[in-house]
Amino acid sequence: MTVCQAAGLAHQPNPCTYDCRGCGEPWPCGRARAYLLATNDRVSLLLRMAIELEEASLVLTGEDLYQRFVLWAREGSPTG
Ligand SMILES: [Zn+2]
DSSP states (O other), X not given: OOHHHHHHTTOOBOTTTOBBTTTOSBSSOXXXXXXXXXXXXXXHHHHHHHHHHHHHTTXXXXXXXXXXXXXXXXXXXXXX
């Protein structure tokens, strides 16, 4: 595991708010995205994010949820 990956473990979602437990930004924050890209193949990442989107939709609303949870992963960029 690289230093980047170890740091990414701290950036997990709080299931009550879907903010990052590590930095408080909306999850997935930049470090979480980088971690997820480094530790998952594309199919696994998209499946994970689809599940996260379903869970997050219980506590969040908004048209940006698809972009926040899935679009960046589909494009393979942590900033997408
Ligand atoms: Zn974070």
